Amino acid sequence: MKVLLVNGSPHKEGCTWTALCEVAGALKKQGVESEIFQVGTDPVSGCLGCGNCRKTGRCVIDDNVNGLLDKAEETDGFVFGSPVHFAAASGMLTSFMDRVFYAGKKMFELKPAASVVSCRRGGATATFDQINKYFTISNMPVVGSQYWNMVHGNTPEEVKQDKEGLQTMRTLGNNIAWLLKCIRAGKDAGIELPGKEKPERTNFIR
Numbered sequence: 001m002k003v004l005l006v007n008g009s010p011h012k013e014g015c016t017w018t019a020l021c022e023v024a025g026a027l028k029k030q031g032v033e034s035e036i037f038q039v040g041t042d043p044v045s046g047c048l049g050c051g052n053c054r055k056t057g058r059c060v061i062d063d064n065v066n067g068l069l070d071k072a073e074e075t076d077g078f079v080f081g082s083p084v085h086f087a088a089a090s091g092m093l094t095s096f097m098d099r100v101f102y103a104g105k106k107m108f109e110l111k112p113a114a115s116v117v118s119c120r121r122g123g124a125t126a127t128f129d130q131i132n133k134y135f136t137i138s139n140m141p142v143v144g145s146q147y148w149n150m151v152h153g154n155t156p157e158e159v160k161q162d163k164e165g166l167q168t169m170r171t172l173g174n175n176i177a178w179l180l181k182c183i184r185a186g187k188d189a190g191i192e193l194p195g196k197e198k199p200e201r202t203n204f205i206r
Contacts, residue, residue: 001180002033004075006068008082008093010041015118016081018156022166023079023116026173032180037071040064044095053103065099072100072107076183077143077176080131081116087123089130101134109139110193112179114172116149118159124150143179145172 005024009016017036024034045061052060059065072078080097082089089097101108115131117124128148135142149172151165152158159165 001031001076001177001184002035002074003027003077003079003176003180004068004071005034005036005079006081006093006096007036007038008080008090008096009039009118010090010092011083012038013156014083015151015153015156015159016083016116018153018159019116019118019151019165019169020079020081022169023173023176026170027177030174030177030181032177035071037068039092039096044092045099046095047098047102053099057103057107059099059103061099065096065103068096068100069104069107072104075111076180077112078108078140079114079116079172079176080134081118082127082131084117084119084123084127087126089117089127094130097131097134101138105138108135111140112143112176112183113140114143114145114149114176116151116169116172118151118153120152120154124148124152141179143172143176145169145175 005020007017007020020036027034042063044063050060058069082093113135115128117127125148128150132142145168147168149168152162
């Protein structure tokens with residue numbers, strides 16, 4: 001079992017990374033492999049709406065989005081982390097997730113997911129809600145913790161002083177590992193995945 005932890009911060013080893021590392025440590029103790037995937041600092045374009053990914057499963061803009069899609073099919077669970085920028089996820093992560101989930105939605109279905117946010121003071125819950133919306137529209141079980149998945153601090157050193165936040169990250173890692181093990185046990189017991197109806201689309205323009 002493997003979980004991909006996506007760092008949507010431009011700082012490779014900043015506050016968001018510190019939170020994700022705490023999740024990774026808990027997963028490791030539960031025997032679950034993890035990898036931190038860095039979105040990076042290169043510019044990330046927004047979705048062009050060209051629809052080509054519906055045919056190929058990859059984005060025509062060949063950047064780190066396709067790097068994640070290359071890993072997604074063989075990944076069992078996901079955590080997307082972001083710093084808080086103006087009470088929202090980083091612009092880079094927003095563009096990244098728009099394209100990742102539009103191009104690869106089928107690779108994410110029924111796989112557990114969670115969002116993790118870091119902030120100095122405020123805007124964390126709005127960012128948390130924003131990221132979770134990608135999961136709930138993609139048939140993904142959303143994993144929670146003992147509190148909303150957030151840490152506070154202006155530097156990694158300050159985040160390490162947020163004892164409740166770090167405990168929330170460890171609990172999150174444990175919960176993800178537990179759910180992955182439950183899913184595996186269900187498959188081994190012959191429990192089939194939920195069936196899907198043919199999608200219905202309602203146009204509200206009269």
